[in-house]
Amino acid sequence: MPKRVASALNSRKVQTEQRPGLHADGDGLYLQVTNTGTKSWTFRFQINGRRRDMGLGPAAGTSSAVSLAEARQLAAQAKTLVRNGVDPIEHRTARQAATATAAAKAMTFKQAAEAYIDSMRSGWRNAKHASQWSVTLETYAYPEIGNLAVGAVDNGLVLKVLSPIWSTKTETASRVRGRIEAILDYAAARGAREGDNPARWKGVLSKILPAPGKVRRVVHHASLPYAELPAFWPKLQMQDGMGARALEFTILTACRTGEVLGGRWHEVDLDGRVWAVPPERMKSGLEHRVPLSDPAMALLRKLAAVRIDDFVFPGQREGVSLSRMVMKLTLRRMKVDVTPHGFRATFRTWVADTTGFAHELAEAALAHTIGDKTVAAYQRGTMFEKRREMMKAWAEFVTEPKYAMVVQLVGIER
Incomplete structure (x- = not known):
């Protein structure tokens, strides 16, 4: 072993023999010692008139340290490449890229x-969203393509996932398609696949599958005709239990059942007569301020x-x-074939058919997104x-007996 390399590797030698700098071993191999005593191997070569230094790894101090024999072997391989006109640094970079690909x-x-x-996950509104992705993929996509290389997923495989549910569960199938498309785009960005996305609707699947709107059977939540609501209200008040009270509040506020059941007392301003549903509990992701009528306040x-x-209900x-389920059981016990959510449709129809309130006001009351700035204004x-x-x-229509009497008289005349 040349004296300089041997002395630099031997920690028992005097400090002058471990001085910082390059210590030649021969054939372009050097031991580099830094001011702090760190040692590493370097292969110095010249190609196309340009001198370059190629790191071969640490010489000591780590579990991945390269021995002198290994360093000489690596230097010899690099020297062969130089002799053949190949830059060993570029060759190594290309090989690493190929391995990563x-x-x-x-x-x-x-x-x-x-x-x-x-x-x-961190950008989605809540953990439920991520769970929905996982459940739909586990149910419909993974059995067909889960264990296949993501780069091998093509139109035929995507259709194998979607075709069985496209006509029977169209809304779900449409969501699965969109999720597969997003995942394949992600894989392409990671270098895991190439070419067009076979799950894209426009220009790809639109040529094979019928548009969702043409096959989807939209099943609306069963709702009570607004003319029957004033007579229904006193019957509801006669029902015992928290489910009946939650249903009353749902009707009076025209809110979604999930918003009502998740309501907390700290969201309610009894003095200001406002219930502020926070963004994280809203479908739109925006705060929803609900004005509370006299009957709603009395119930609260x-x-x-x-x-x-802290839960209101x-x-x-x-x-x-x-x-x-408690609200649904209340309606079932009353033998009324509607859903709690359907009362939102009852409210919307009442506004349109019997009042002069603007369309936008009703949409804002239902927390339908009609543009962030517009919603905020309303x-x-x-x-x-x-x-x-x-x-x-609305509360007066629902709760005052005179409206129920009018409905009964109209029914008698018919």
């Missing part, structure tokens, strides 16, 4: 899907008197909200006060 292309569709979901005050935790166990300032007037009129 091969590893990426070995990624299965399921691995790509899981990686995509993890990467998007009764509930506040028996409050047991608590379940049987502390810290758990009331189950959605939820604040004078527009919010107009919504308060509308909800007051």
Whole structure:
């Protein structure tokens, strides 16, 4: 072993023999010692009139340290490449890239899907969204393409997933298609696949499958005709239980059942007569301010008197909200074939058929997104006060006996 390299590798030699710099071993191989004593191997070569230094790895101090014999072998291989006109640094970079590409292309569709979901999780509104992705993919996509290389997924395989459910579960199938498309785009960005996306609708699947709107059977939530609501209301008030009270509040506020059941007391401003549903509990992702009518306020005050935790409509166990099924069971017990959610349609039809309130006011009351700025305008300032007037009129229609009497008289005349 040349004296300089031998002395630099031997930690027992005097410090002058371990001085910083390059210590030649021969044939372009050097031991590089830094000012801090770190040692690494370098192969110095010249190609196309340009001198280059190629790192061969650490000489000591780590589990991946390269021995002198290994360094000489690596230098010899690099020197052969130089002799053949190949830059060993570029050759190594190309080989590493090829290895990374091969590893990426070995990624299965399921691995790509899981990686995509993890990467998007922090940007999604809640954990339920990620769970929905996983459940639909596990149910429909993974059995067919989950274990296949993501780069091998083509039109035929996508159709194999979608065709069995396109006509029978069109809405679900459309969501699965969109999720497969997003995952394949993600895989392409990662270098795991090439070419067009076989799950894309426009220009690809649109030529093979009928448009969702032409095959989807839209099943609306069963709703009560608004003319029957005033007579239904006193019967509902006669029902015992928290489910009946939650249904009353759902009707009076025209809110979604999930928003009502998840309601917390800290969201309610009894003095200001406003219920502010936070963005994370709204389908739109925007805060929804609900003006509270007199009947809604009276109901809340009764509930506040028996409050047991922060849920406005608590379940049987502390810290758990009331189950959605309880409202459905209330309606079933009353032998009324409608859904709790259907009362939103009842409200919307009542506004359109019997009042002069603007379409946008009703849409804002239902928290339908009609443009962020517009929604914000209707939820604040004078527009919010107009919504308060509308909800007051709605509550009067629902609760005052005179409207029920009018409906009964009309029924007699018929």
